[in-house]
Amino acid sequence: MNKASGRECNTATGFNMAAHVLAHARALGSKPALEIAAPDATPCECLSFAELETRVRAIATGLSRAGLKPGGRVLLRIGNSAAFPLAFLAALTLGAVPVPTSAQLTAAEVVRIIATIAPALIIRAGEVPCPADPPCPVLPAEALDAFAPLPPAPFHMGNPERPGYIIFTSGTSGRPLAVVHAHRAILARAMMHEGWYGAGAGDRFLHAGAFNWTYTLGTGLLDPWTIGATAVIPAPGTPPESLPALVAAGEITIFAAAPGVYRRMLRHHPRIAAPSLRHGLSAGEKLPETIRARWCEATGTALHEAYGMSECSTFISGSPARPAPGGTLGFPQPGRRVAVLGKDGHPLPAGKAGEIAVHRSDPGLFLEYRGNPGETAARFTGPWFRTGDTGEFTPEGAVRYLGRNDDMLNAGGFRVSPLEIEQALAAHPDIGEAAVVELAVKADASIIAAFYTAPAPLDESVLQAHMARRLARYKQPRLYRHIPEIPRGANGKILRRRLRQTYEAPQ
Secondary structure, eight states: OBOGGGOOBOOSSOBOHHHHHTTTHHHHTTSEEEEEEOTTOOEEEEEEHHHHHHHHHHHHHHHHHTTOOTTOEEEEEOOSSTHHHHHHHHHHHHTOEEEEOOTTOOHHHHHHHHHHHOOSEEEEOTTOOOOSSOSSOEEEGGGGGGGTTSOOOOOOOBOTTSEEEEEEOOOTTSOOOEEEEETTHHHHTHHHIIIIIOOOTTOEEEEOSOTTSHHIIIIIIIHHHHHTOEEEEEOTTOOGGGHHHHHHHTTOSEEEEOHHHHHHHHHHOSSOOOTTOOEEEEOSSOOOHHHHHHHHHHHSSEEEEEEEETTEEEEEEOOSSSOOOTTSOBEEOTTOOEEEEOTTSOBOOTTOOEEEEEETTOTTSOOEETTOHHHHHHTEETTEEEEEEEEEEOTTSOEEEEEETTTOEEETTEEEOHHHHHHHHHTSTTOOOEEEEEEEEETTEEEEEEEEOOSSOOOHHHHHHHHHTTSOGGGSOSEEEEOSOOOBOTTSOBOHHHHHHHHSOOO
16 A cells, blocks of 8 residues: 555556546446537437547557657647547556646647646647647647557556646636646545535536536546446537536436536526436535525525635535535535644634645645746645635534635725625626625725626615625725626636736726
8 A cells, every 4th residue: 555645545556547537437338428418418429438448548559659658748739529538538548647728728828838848749629729830749639530440558557646637727816837636636536426426327417617627527527437427518619508408308417517607507597497407516616605596496406515726626515415504615525634724834723714724645636836846835834735715614514615815805904705795796686796806096005896797887875785784884895896797717717816907006
């Protein structure tokens, strides 16, 4: 047994993430593994478990013959097609390091990624943006089909601590970081199967996100396959308002999305008939309680939230077996070591607000930020990885989320979560979305400012009265501004920094 960093993995014959994910593929044979479905639920692409393993290992052979070596980094410029997971798992099979990226990135953004990771190969689909003259070979994703007749490559077994894949942070700080995960990261996801999903082999998962997002990659693809369930992904271009029909026609049992997707679905469908649906899953940003309530009313099912980040899989959640108490994220998943740290780096008791942290022994925790050892070291205090998020434990052991450290507001000396104000504002029937930030109005003064979307600007006195009924005076915004849309990143997170940069008074 390997007990490095407190983690335990059976390394008698080595470990490989792809082998772990595909361990049951041969036995499951013709059972559907992946369906990419159109809004009318007609599968555009479909792979059985047997086909998935056969194609992954054949592509691995093709990539090996093309010169890809263990440890070589493979930049994936592929959208939501079957080629994405096939290439991802094939690279892992070889012991190479896949690097998923958003198909929406511009060529200029890809240039910066290439400079950070120094890929040995780029796999590119169609017209997905890519530099005209990259410093490494480019393989068209369409060429992967030509590898189908090749013999299966063996799984490259090795230390579970070696690099497995690289993902990039969402970049809300303005500095996307290359997050290196080990092969053993897949083992941490087993804690979610009951600690969040409540899932089994008979489930049909539908995830509404892009494949490159870790939430979609894990919850939408790798986890269903690990437990022998079917993964269903909407075809590219499927709008959120079409998802309820896909959930119903596809006999989906577990639906997963970010809060913004739920918001758009419910805006168009106050009632959703989906007889097979057992519950929904939410992650990516804090779930507003209003959306949770509306989902329950629309579907008659629960919506279970999870908290995590690019550097670590989700590790706090509610689940069917242990729902989150109202106003909390839920509980640390079984097997996780989570703390709320004070400024001295020591764990705080329940009821004391501090920084949420996860123990460095967690198998889902990343290895490093590639090329940035200083940033890597800065995120650790003793045995704890600091998330940068503020929270507190409740007496029953659940975690209440209070917001990002750099998003927290200072209201008359009080620290206030923007989420609390946003949820109160969003309860107004004419408001679509809301975001709250602290804006500097002069060198020594700042105010709480609320930005909102609505069909037309609302009377400020009406908004003030609305908020006065819901929040203490010191929590109420001093400024209300109607804007066309709330700025969000590729994964749907509110870009509060952008609001501050755009609307803050010059000093």
